[in-house]
Amino acid sequence: xxxxxxxxxxxxxxxxxxxxxxxxxxxxRIRIVEADEDIVRExxxxxxxxxxxxxxxxxxxxVSNGRRQISALQIAGDFIxxxxxxxxxxxxxxxxxxxxxIATVPHATLEKITAEFPHLTRMLWLDTLIxxxxxxxxxxxMGRLSATAHMAQLICELFLRLKAVGxxxxxxxxxxxxxxxxxxxxxLSTVHVNRVLQELRKxxxxxxxxxxxxxxxxxxxxxxxxxxxxxxxxxxxxx
Amino acid sequence: MRxxxxxxxxxxxxxxxxEGQLILADGQLVAVFTWVTSEExxxxxxxxxxxxxxxxxxxxxxxxxxxxxxxxxxNDAVSWVRDRLDHGLTP
Numbered sequence: 132x133x134x135x136x137x138x139x140x141x142x143x144x145x146x147x148x149x150x151x152x153x154x155x156x157x158x159x160r161i162r163i164v165e166a167d168e169d170i171v172r173e174x175x176x177x178x179x180x181x182x183x184x185x186x187x188x189x190x191x192x193x194v195s196n197g198r199r200q201i202s203a204l205q206i207a208g209d210f211i212x213x214x215x216x217x218x219x220x221x222x223x224x225x226x227x228x229x230x231x232x233i234a235t236v237p238h239a240t241l242e243k244i245t246a247e248f249p250h251l252t253r254m255l256w257l258d259t260l261i262x263x264x265x266x267x268x269x270x271x272x273m274g275r276l277s278a279t280a281h282m283a284q285l286i287c288e289l290f291l292r293l294k295a296v297g298x299x300x301x302x303x304x305x306x307x308x309x310x311x312x313x314x315x316x317x318x319l320s321t322v323h324v325n326r327v328l329q330e331l332r333k334x335x336x337x338x339x340x341x342x343x344x345x346x347x348x349x350x351x352x353x354x355x356x357x358x359x360x361x362x363x364x365x366x367x368x369x370x
Numbered sequence: 371m372r373x374x375x376x377x378x379x380x381x382x383x384x385x386x387x388x389e390g391q392l393i394l395a396d397g398q399l400v401a402v403f404t405w406v407t408s409e410e411x412x413x414x415x416x417x418x419x420x421x422x423x424x425x426x427x428x429x430x431x432x433x434x435x436x437x438x439x440x441x442x443x444x445n446d447a448v449s450w451v452r453d454r455l456d457h458g459l460t461p
Contacts, residue, residue: 322440323384
């Protein structure tokens with residue numbers, strides 16, 4: 132199966148065979164991290180970065196009263212802590228929400244890629260820029276959208292991101308995330324998470340069955356969530 | 371010790387009519403609790419029905435308590451309110 136990072140990057144620009152080979156060969160080993168375990172901890176100084184091949188993970192911080200805020204959801208193809216290559220010390224942790232299959236890429240290999248592959252380097256740069264764009268969108272939603280709109284936006288975003296790495300089945304995504312975890316992501320109580328999901332369901336926009344979430348009315352969901360996919364930079368062009 | 375009184379009041383919350391209680395401290399409204407079913411808390415840590423802090427004011431406001439609690443009984447809700455009032459503005 133194609134490395135999902137390659138799928139993700141190729142959505143945005145073509146990669147040469149040499150670039151794809153460089154990415155494939157960059158993988159030093161495969162790690163399995165079980166659900167609820169840390170992939171990388173706040174304060175760590177890793178000498179390798181983790182590329183998520185399968186599963187869901189969350190960037191998070193814990194505040195002094197023990198409450199957790201999830202600041203990003205990571206899916207297959209996300210280079211979870213590419214940041215640590217340059218930031219050195221992790222300012223947040225990354226937690227596996229489900230069993231995660233992870234490819235580790237030594238920082239020394241990343242350094243070699245930046246020296247030998249300028250276009251691939253720009254593509255990895257683009258990847259972290261998109262992470263930043265998603266953060267901006269989440270911050271705006273958190274501060275200014277209603278809980279229902281915020282949830283709708285998150286579902287739209289996850290659908291397109293999963294689609295970009297071939298992880299959807301028709302209009303259905305598999306989202307093995309608990310309502311408590313969604314609450315920590317959206318800054319809502321579990322009660323509110325449940326209410327907004329019920330509202331979206333009652334309005335006929337989504338249907339969920341276990342972990343499977345089906346989008347029934349994309350246009351309406353998009354409109355409720357004020358979702359505009361520009362920030363995901365999904366179009367293929369020279370970069 | 372503050373005088374805490376309860377006043378039943380239905381609340382039109384998301385999802386429709388909920389049984390509710392206004393909680394007043396010395397005659398001032400500090401919190402509105404609604405009864406939520408186990409279905410509404412499903413997936414959370416609570417996994418049971420209870421009294422949910424629908425709205426809070428001053429020391430009971432959501433700015434102070436980042437995640438509104440679901441409490442098993444009204445007595446627990448009153449204890450929670452007393453605790454918030456005692457702590458004032460420190461979380």
